[in-house]
Amino acid sequence: MGNRESFGSKFGVIAAAAGSAIGLGNIYRFPCEAGANGGGAFFIVYIVIVLLLGLPLMVSEFVIGRRSKRNAVGAFKTLAPGSKSWPIIGYMGVIGAFLILAFYSTVAGWTLDSVFKAVTNYYQGKDLATIEEGFTASIDNTWRSIIWEAAFIFLTAFIIIRGIEKGIEKYSKILMPILFVILVILCVKSLTLPGAKEGLTFFFKPDFSKITGRVLVNALGQAFFSLSLGMGALITYGSYIAKKDNLASTALMVSLCDTLIATLAGIIIFPAAFSFGIQPEAGASLAFNTLPMLFNQMAGGYFFCLIFFILLAIAALTSSISLLEVVVSYLTEELKITRSKATTLAALGSFALCVIAGMSLQTGSSLKVFNLTFFDALDKFTATILMTIGGLFTVIFLGWKMRKSDFEDEFTNGGNVNMRLRKIFYFIIKFIAPLAITVILITQWIK
Numbered sequence: 001m002g003n004r005e006s007f008g009s010k011f012g013v014i015a016a017a018a019g020s021a022i023g024l025g026n027i028y029r030f031p032c033e034a035g036a037n038g039g040g041a042f043f044i045v046y047i048v049i050v051l052l053l054g055l056p057l058m059v060s061e062f063v064i065g066r067r068s069k070r071n072a073v074g075a076f077k078t079l080a081p082g083s084k085s086w087p088i089i090g091y092m093g094v095i096g097a098f099l100i101l102a103f104y105s106t107v108a109g110w111t112l113d114s115v116f117k118a119v120t121n122y123y124q125g126k127d128l129a130t131i132e133e134g135f136t137a138s139i140d141n142t143w144r145s146i147i148w149e150a151a152f153i154f155l156t157a158f159i160i161i162r163g164i165e166k167g168i169e170k171y172s173k174i175l176m177p178i179l180f181v182i183l184v185i186l187c188v189k190s191l192t193l194p195g196a197k198e199g200l201t202f203f204f205k206p207d208f209s210k211i212t213g214r215v216l217v218n219a220l221g222q223a224f225f226s227l228s229l230g231m232g233a234l235i236t237y238g239s240y241i242a243k244k245d246n247l248a249s250t251a252l253m254v255s256l257c258d259t260l261i262a263t264l265a266g267i268i269i270f271p272a273a274f275s276f277g278i279q280p281e282a283g284a285s286l287a288f289n290t291l292p293m294l295f296n297q298m299a300g301g302y303f304f305c306l307i308f309f310i311l312l313a314i315a316a317l318t319s320s321i322s323l324l325e326v327v328v329s330y331l332t333e334e335l336k337i338t339r340s341k342a343t344t345l346a347a348l349g350s351f352a353l354c355v356i357a358g359m360s361l362q363t364g365s366s367l368k369v370f371n372l373t374f375f376d377a378l379d380k381f382t383a384t385i386l387m388t389i390g391g392l393f394t395v396i397f398l399g400w401k402m403r404k405s406d407f408e409d410e411f412t413n414g415g416n417v418n419m420r421l422r423k424i425f426y427f428i429i430k431f432i433a434p435l436a437i438t439v440i441l442i443t444q445w446i447k
Ligand code: TRP
Pocket: 020, 021, 022, 023, 024, 025, 026, 097, 100, 224, 225, 226, 227, 228, 229, 230, 231, 233, 319, 320, 322, 323
């Protein structure tokens, strides 16, 4: 493994991991989940989970990745030699990442379609009903959807074939800060709309009676989804982190940036949605129809709308490459398949599922699994089952299987940083996190 690639700089690591974290999960999925799970109550639970469970799990994945310098499966094989069961966490991650990539690319396809609509000035002057009808019509148009999905998966595969440093790092670094600036501008606009206050109240004011087991598990799933946890993605990225980088501060920066972007998305979307009369439970409509309406009301709306959807597509790309990388690094390192073959294989497989996921959302479609559309089934199965269980066993692995001295050595960079933090983190990883995740997983069946 002597010449294994690594990230070029400290900022590059944060940018790449934040690039993985920040994506459609923040701007599309977070508002959907917050809207469907009671708004303010969800938001509070979400923040607590990010800090108490997400951050320690992210550190755990980085530690496991950098210690082993291997892919999601190889990491567990290396750190638990001879064990047949621990690598299962890694296999779950590889399968999960593959499944997420499929429905993720469906949503990314809508994003590219929105870029197209923005370029052609489609949104201008249209009212909400027309924009909503147009969105449904685009989903119902099979070929149109397939072309955008294919384009997105092709771009993802293209970057992956070029490798880590030239590919992933270069793109993440410049673009995410620009996305942030646009979001801040959008916030200001959204908050000055008539009726904005009602949306803010919905998003921020917790009604604690709304916190049920379902809300907890959905918040847990959303936190892990948004932070790219529980699927081996950050184990894989961790394996590319240089020895001198501080894992805890990297994880903290990434978690904070990711949560900040999700919060901004909420501050933009709910006031605007309430102002335009879009229900908080409206799902995909929250991001894909509310925002174009908002741009319609802004000076320079054409320009902002275009830049926004382009940046959102790029944010989605820096996330999808981390998903594909999980699968590809497994195939190349464990099964010795060449990088380009592995990428092509994984991308084609995901594409096939992606098309089915997209079609399952068409009007009148019967592509259903357990009463859910195939799209929702993929989403719920990965976020609330694979990711949470993957995360649970990852912290158990670190706390109960790996040598404590290995954790400490990696966490403190050989005794140079984070000496005091190491005890707190170890305690949370060993006791609190496994317990809390288990309790949440159980409560979802109670209520
Ligand atoms: N975190 C990304 C988002 O919010 C999605 C994502 C990328 C992901 N890699 C992941 C989710 C790995 C789970 C696991 O858009």
